[in-house]
Amino acid sequence: MPKFSANLGFLWPDRPLLARIDAAAAAGFKAIELHWPYDVPPADLRAAYKRHGLEILGINTPIDAAKGEFGLAAVPGRQQDFREGFSRAATYAHAIGARSIHVMAGDVPPERRAEGTEQFLDNLAWAAEQAPDLTLLLEPLNKHDRPGYFYSTSGEGAAITAAAGVPNLKLMFDAYHVGRTEGHVVERLEQHWGVIGHVQIAAVPSRTEPDDSEVDYRAFFTALDRLGYSGWVGCEYKPRGDTDEGLKWTSALGVRL
Numbered sequence: 667m668p669k670f671s672a673n674l675g676f677l678w679p680d681r682p683l684l685a686r687i688d689a690a691a692a693a694g695f696k697a698i699e700l701h702w703p704y705d706v707p708p709a710d711l712r713a714a715y716k717r718h719g720l721e722i723l724g725i726n727t728p729i730d731a732a733k734g735e736f737g738l739a740a741v742p743g744r745q746q747d748f749r750e751g752f753s754r755a756a757t758y759a760h761a762i763g764a765r766s767i768h769v770m771a772g773d774v775p776p777e778r779r780a781e782g783t784e785q786f787l788d789n790l791a792w793a794a795e796q797a798p799d800l801t802l803l804l805e806p807l808n809k810h811d812r813p814g815y816f817y818s819t820s821g822e823g824a825a826i827t828a829a830a831g832v833p834n835l836k837l838m839f840d841a842y843h844v845g846r847t848e849g850h851v852v853e854r855l856e857q858h859w860g861v862i863g864h865v866q867i868a869a870v871p872s873r874t875e876p877d878d879s880e881v882d883y884r885a886f887f888t889a890l891d892r893l894g895y896s897g898w899v900g901c902e903y904k905p906r907g908d909t910d911e912g913l914k915w916t917s918a919l920g921v922r923l
């Protein structure tokens with residue numbers, strides 16, 4: 667059975683980030699991953715997870731939610747803004763001791779896709795040079811949740827990863843996004859195995875706890891074991907109610923945190 671990390675972008679939404687870290691440790695998680703922790707001073711964040719002996723995995727490049735933006739790496743004309751945001755992410759990741767950054771592509775209209783692809787590749791090469799010690803993750807987001815996003819399928823993510831030709835660039839395989847629009851999740855996992863750097867899960871289609879899902883997560887975890895996955899599986903779901911109560915999905919699926 668793989669190891670599971672708590673995605674504190676979604677879990678324990680009823681409390682501030684530092685309290686989520688305490689909750690994750692109390693629930694038995696040994697690793698955490700974050701979305702946008704930038705409002706919390708890095709020293710406080712580091713002290714909070716170190717106190718519990720947790721591992722810290724990754725963060726996302728900053729977004730401007732007020733402007734409806736979801737990343738900038740592939741957005742034509744926003745190269746300078748992307749680079750400033752990436753530098754902020756790398757500085758923060760180094761300060762807290764995180765090991766990866768999800769480089770968010772952003773929304774790109776179909777007629778500007780070629781331009782977006784060129785810019786994305788250029789930005790990825792630049793970012794990889796800025797932070798050679800960090801893993802950069804690429805994550806296609808399904809079209810139901812984010813219709814205008816630059817990419818939506820695991821195949822597109824793998825193609826960009828290959829085209830960038832950068833050693834520290836990997837695919838984030840979020841089984842929720844893959845299951846939501848592509849299906850055949852184990853087949854996709856096997857297909858892209860060589861470029862996968864991190865895995866995330868949630869029920870399909872509800873994005874809640876993974877015990878009531880169109881994706882057969884028992885089979886998915888077995889496939890990860892068979893493939894020899896030694897990384898973490900990020901629990902990136904939106905709890906149906908109380909997060910601790912919802913963790914009974916672990917025993918339902920034979921998982922021990």
Ligand SMILES: O=C(O)C(=O)[C@@H](O)CO
Pocket residue numbers: 701726768805807840843866902
């Ligand atoms: O939405 C997801 O899936 C993520 O992993 C986030 O990092 C970006 O929204």
Ligand SMILES: [Mg+2]
Pocket residue numbers: 805840866902
């Ligand atoms: Mg995800």
